Amino acid sequence: MTLESPSDVTSGDATMDIGHLLRDLAPQVLGAVARRHGDFADAEDAVQEALMSAAQQWPADGIPGNPRGWLYHVAMRRLTDQLRSEMARRRREDAVAVERFAEQALSAPTDPSGGDIDVEQDDTLALLFMCCHPALTPPSAITLTLRAVGGLTTAEIANAFLVPEATMAQRISRAKQSIKVSKIPFSLPTDAERAERMSAVLHVLYLIFNEGYTSSIGAELHRTDLSNEAIRLTRLLHALLPNDGEVVGLLALMLLTDARRAARTGANGELIPLDEQDRALWDRQLIDEGIALVEAALSKGSVGAYQLQAAIAAVHDEAAHVEDTDWPQILALYGLLERMTDNPMVTLNRAIAAAMVYGPDAGLEMLKPLDDDARLRGHYRLDAVRAHLLERAGEHERAIARYRAAAERTTSIPERDYLIAKAARLVHREPR
Amino acid sequence: MRYMLMMNAPRGTGEWQPASWSPEDFTAHMEYMHALNRELIASGERVIAEGLASPGQAKLVRAGKNGGPPVTDGVFPESKEFLAGFWIVDVESAERAYEIAAKASAAPGPGGKPLIIPIEVRQVLNAPAPADV
Numbered sequence: 001m002t003l004e005s006p007s008d009v010t011s012g013d014a015t016m017d018i019g020h021l022l023r024d025l026a027p028q029v030l031g032a033v034a035r036r037h038g039d040f041a042d043a044e045d046a047v048q049e050a051l052m053s054a055a056q057q058w059p060a061d062g063i064p065g066n067p068r069g070w071l072y073h074v075a076m077r078r079l080t081d082q083l084r085s086e087m088a089r090r091r092r093e094d095a096v097a098v099e100r101f102a103e104q105a106l107s108a109p110t111d112p113s114g115g116d117i118d119v120e121q122d123d124t125l126a127l128l129f130m131c132c133h134p135a136l137t138p139p140s141a142i143t144l145t146l147r148a149v150g151g152l153t154t155a156e157i158a159n160a161f162l163v164p165e166a167t168m169a170q171r172i173s174r175a176k177q178s179i180k181v182s183k184i185p186f187s188l189p190t191d192a193e194r195a196e197r198m199s200a201v202l203h204v205l206y207l208i209f210n211e212g213y214t215s216s217i218g219a220e221l222h223r224t225d226l227s228n229e230a231i232r233l234t235r236l237l238h239a240l241l242p243n244d245g246e247v248v249g250l251l252a253l254m255l256l257t258d259a260r261r262a263a264r265t266g267a268n269g270e271l272i273p274l275d276e277q278d279r280a281l282w283d284r285q286l287i288d289e290g291i292a293l294v295e296a297a298l299s300k301g302s303v304g305a306y307q308l309q310a311a312i313a314a315v316h317d318e319a320a321h322v323e324d325t326d327w328p329q330i331l332a333l334y335g336l337l338e339r340m341t342d343n344p345m346v347t348l349n350r351a352i353a354a355a356m357v358y359g360p361d362a363g364l365e366m367l368k369p370l371d372d373d374a375r376l377r378g379h380y381r382l383d384a385v386r387a388h389l390l391e392r393a394g395e396h397e398r399a400i401a402r403y404r405a406a407a408e409r410t411t412s413i414p415e416r417d418y419l420i421a422k423a424a425r426l427v428h429r430e431p432r
Numbered sequence: 433m434r435y436m437l438m439m440n441a442p443r444g445t446g447e448w449q450p451a452s453w454s455p456e457d458f459t460a461h462m463e464y465m466h467a468l469n470r471e472l473i474a475s476g477e478r479v480i481a482e483g484l485a486s487p488g489q490a491k492l493v494r495a496g497k498n499g500g501p502p503v504t505d506g507v508f509p510e511s512k513e514f515l516a517g518f519w520i521v522d523v524e525s526a527e528r529a530y531e532i533a534a535k536a537s538a539a540p541g542p543g544g545k546p547l548i549i550p551i552e553v554r555q556v557l558n559a560p561a562p563a564d565v
Contacts (some may be wrong), residue, residue, distance in 0.1 A: 268462055268466040407451060413483050424454060428454045429454060
């Protein structure tokens with residue numbers, strides 16, 4: 001299969017955003033290099049160096065006629081140089097290895113003006129599956145995915161996570177080391193493991209999105225935008241697997257959530273909850289696209305957890321005013337989701353929906369079994385939801401205590417400030 | 433020159449419990465702190481600024497004797513102050529660090545009255561850069 005790349009039609013266009021072009025090409029080039037070379041860690045280093053050379057040279061020299069071929073050949077030449085010095089070192093140590101290296105090195109075309117390369121569409125998929133392998137810890141998977149598939153530089157990833165570049169470089173090299181040690185192959189998963197591997201990929205993309213979404217607060221505006229990066233990668237995955245309902249679901253969920261971004265925080269980064277947001281600030285275009293995606297996916301009859309979450313987000317986004325929200329439908333969707341996922345966070349959200357449909361007591365009743373759920377022990381969300389429902393039930397003293405307990409436990413500053421303000425509002429309500 | 437500005441909040445007195453302030457006072461306090469942060473970012477002086485979780489979540493850890501298991505403990509209840517947050521700023525002079533600390537110290541509390549938060553200012557020593565890894 002040959003993938004149509006935007007670079008095929010825009011070569012030489014000086015106004016082209018070189019950064020975007022490089023990020024689009026990165027996984028294609030890395031896929032081709034890794035397939036040829038065999039060692040992912042070395043291939044990744046070489047491609048990263050080629051990307052950096054391009055970022056330095058192209059703005060001055062112009063984009064080459066065949067940018068993908070250029071990157072490929074520059075990366076291969078680095079590998080060849082590396083192999084030559086490796087060969088010299090090993091000459092007496094391992095005759096067989098020398099043979100193999102020589103074969104690879106000498107068969108590698110090194111002329112940057114040469115023709116285009118074979119781009120296997122499956123390469124990008126195989127890269128994603130490899131970077132999101134369940135044997136990797138989530139932080140490792142996230143950083144590797146951003147670099148190998150997203151084409152971000154180490155500096156950009158470090159900037160996104162607010163850590164020094166040297167720290168991030170070390171994290172990436174450890175992640176690559178664990179790929180080597182765990183012998184994770186650069187290939188597509190077998191049919192038997194595909195479902196599990198796919199859900200790992202979706203989870204990593206979801207985590208990247210959330211990392212960006214929850215950190216998009218005032219002072220940190222200049223962070224590398226992880227939400228946009230997650231959406232871009234999920235769009236890429238959707239283009240590769242257009243018939244996968246959960247990929248559609250995840251993409252729709254991201255778009256429908258991201259649509260509220262401008263309304264979600266105030267001037268000082270303070271959190272504005274859904275029911276208090278200025279809905280005029282919501283991005284109509286993203287909402288329309290998200291709703292179209294989720295409707296198309298659900299009409300095909302497949303139902304997955306991401307599709308259900310997207311459907312819930314769509315119901316919220318469709319309400320022009322908070323009073324217009326179709327809570328019975330949201331309650332029903334959370335019921336389906338709860339049966340599918342067995343996640344206490346889902347039960348928390350279902351309790352809120354139940355309170356909106358049947359009144360706060362029904363919601364509070366639904367929270368009771370969660371007190372014994374070890375997965376929620378010490379988590380601020382249970383206190384926060386209970387506080388909210390107690391407030392609605394008019395039990396202000398108990399609500400204040402729960403708001404304060406939740407504020408003690410959350411690790412998010414905007415969340416903490418929001419909860420403190422809720423408690424303060426109840427303490428100072430008129431009349432006392 | 434880098435300085436660490438440590439904001440020490442006295443423990444347990446009402447005036448220091450933002451949850452008991454009026455919403456207006458709390459908002460004014462947060463806006464003041466955000467404005468200060470924006471100013472430090474704009475001037476290129478902010479290296480880092482972080483707020484810490486409440487001391488109720490804190491643990492004190494000491495390695496056990498002879499490599500034994502670590503002994504952990506809550507923060508001692510008798511301590512009168514706790515570290516609520518800190519800044520590291522990169523400034524031209526010690527005076528500038530004091531000026532920033534004074535500004536943070538004067539953040540408004542209940543009724544808009546300056547809290548006069550004690551801010552400990554310590555110079556950060558320079559170390560040779562760690563070898564590239």
